[in-house]
Amino acid sequence: MTSKAFPSALLRDLAAGAVVFLVALPLCLGIAKASGAEPLAGLVSGIVGGIVVALLSGSSLSVSGPAAGLVVIVVDGIARLGSFSAFLIALLLSGAIQFGFGTLRAGQLASYVPTPVIKGMLAAIGLLLIIKQVPLAVGLTSGGNTESLAGALASISPIVCTVAAISLAILAAWDTHTLRRFALVRFVPAPLVVVVAGVSATLVCGALGATLALPPELRVALPAIKSLAALHDALHFAEFGLSFARLVDPEIWIVALTLAVVASLETLLSLEAVEQIDPQRRAAPPNRELKAQGVGNMVAGAIGGLPITSVIVRSSANVHAGARSRLSAIVHGVLLLVSVFALTDAINLIPLASLAAILIHTGIKLARPSLFIMLAKQGAAAFTPFIVTIAGVLATDLLTGIVLGVLCSAALALWANLHRPIALARHDDHFLLSFRKDVSFLGKVALKEMLAHIPDRATLIVDTTRADFIDHDVRELLDRFIDEAPLRSISVEVLHAATVLPRATRSGA
Known part of the structure; x- marks a missing residue:
């Protein structure tokens, strides 16, 4: 980079970092709420992803932080392990596993996961986000009387529903070609507009009287932090005093492995997507990225954060804002850290319905109907693993759903x-006998039936040019037919492929 270009690139990175911060702030808060964690946990992960991971990563434009795709695992993990502090141990272990993936150069393994399985995983995550965020979008809280339909309907807040509806309308409109023509719309991220609208609604409702004001339980509740000591006191830390018996608890390792696998998949997919939209098409080393993400998750687990991945929403915002290097991601992390101390009062005015709307919109994009239609048009070989993965995730958990989808794809490929x-x-x-693909011993029965249909005095052409492998039993059956063909006045011509093994050697021949 020339000395003249350096100031321009620096300004672009600073501006891009500010834009990504405005995108990341509501996402960090919304993902924390959806995960059943405190708002600070989401901000901690954003800070770690923006500073620690960015410093270690080999990607110039990728931005890391808490991901909506891991919400399901966090909720299930906390329920399985009994506490958030115990979950942090699993998160720390998952970071170590990710670092191990990178050390073992497993970054290319994600390429072997079938695309329908990955799309099914993301669609299932989208459906779960929608299902879990709808109650917050209509004003229902865990303490509300929702055991009966009448109680649930009585607990719905018209004001909260209005805020959520306006938020969803803004998010949908922001993606339309009509509004994207305006430079201001392209520059200002939609989540920021939703948050500003939500804060405005909180202020307006509060000014109209206590009966219309949004109660504290329907807004973000970030503790006031005025110093580093106060930040230390507000953080949750992993239970390093857990007994050895708990550390060998299979539930801890199941959650850790699930986090490591899904977080690694999301990160590698995000890296591929960022490479495609990077104007310079710079490729990031996948194994180095896994190590960086592993360190980030170990740090997040140690100090009370949420799982971290490379996030395509923030990364794409970073690219479109004109970022040139990793400095923009670091700037976004520093701004998140500053917001913990300086923006607490403003953050606590954000309605939970606004954050729920952002996550619902994310879920809709992940599980959009056009995705189901596209996979269905590709046929059963693509659509079946896609549906099996979704059903597996919804019925069990993410890791089990992915395994079921991969097994389904393998079974269909084998078939x-x-x-x-x-x-x-x-x-x-x-007659033309064509070997259309590799033929295992299971093809012997079909070949025997076909050869039985060849009448006397016929002409048979055997085309094996498209087969790389023909099983010994199959070749032996074919060779025997060729040897006996003159006895029946059958003319046989064999078209061989260079890679097909020669005639079988039979005992006594």
């Missing part, structure tokens, strides 16, 4: 390879 690998075509007394 495709075993199903009708040999075809027989006829024209008068001429």
Whole structure:
């Protein structure tokens, strides 16, 4: 970079960092609330992702922080382990596992996960986000009387519903071509507009009287922090005093492994997406990124944060804001840290309904109907693993759903390879026997049936040029037919592929 270009690039990174901060702030708060954690936990992860991970990462434009895709795991993990502090141990262990993935150079393994499975995982996450955020969007709280339909309907707040509806309308409108023509719309992130609208609604409702004011339980509740000592007191720390028996508890390791696998998948997918939208097409080393994410999750687990991944929403905002280097991600992390001390009063005016609307909109984009239609048009080979993954995630958990989807894809691939690998075509007394793919021993039965249909004095062409492998039993059956063909006045011509093994050697031949 030339000396003349350096000031311009620096200003671009500073401006981009500010834009990403404005996108990340409501997302950190909303993901924390959806995860059942305190708002500070989301901000801690944003800070760690913006500073620690960015310093260690090899990606120039990727931005890390708490991800909506991990909300489901966090909620399930806290329920399984009994406390947030115990969950932090699992998070710390997941970071160590991720670092191990990077050390073992496992960054390329995500390429082997079938695309329908990944899309199914993301769609299932989107559906779960929508399901879990709708109650907050209508004003229902855990303490409300929601055991009966009448009690639930009575607890719905018209004001909260209005705030959520306006927020969703803003988010939907911000993505339309009509508004995207305006430079201001392209520059100002939609989540920021939603937050400003929500804060304005809180102030207006409060000014109209106590009966219309949003109660504290329907707004963000970030503790006032005036010093580093106060920040230390507000943080949750992992229970390092857990007994050895708890550390060998399989539940701890199940949560840790699930976090490590899903967080790694999301990070690697995000890296690929960022590479595609990077004007310079700079590729990030996947193994280095896994190590950086692992360190970030270990730090987050140690000081009370949420799981961290590379997040495409923030990363794309970073790219579109004109970022040139990792400095923009670091700036966004520093601004999040400053907000913990300086913006507490403003943050506590944000309605939870506004944050819920942001996550619902994220869920809608992840599970958009057009995705289901697109996969259905691709046929059963793509649509079946997609649906199996979604059903598995909804019925069990993310890791189990992914495993079921991969197994389904493998089974379909195996069936495709075993199903009708040999075809027989006829024209008068001429027959074409085509080996359309690799043929295992299971193709012996089909071949035997086809050869039985070849009449005397026929002409048979055997085309094996498209098969890289033909099982020994299959070749032996074919060789025997060729040897006996002159006895039936059958003319046989064999088209060999260079990679197909030669004729089988039979005992006594």
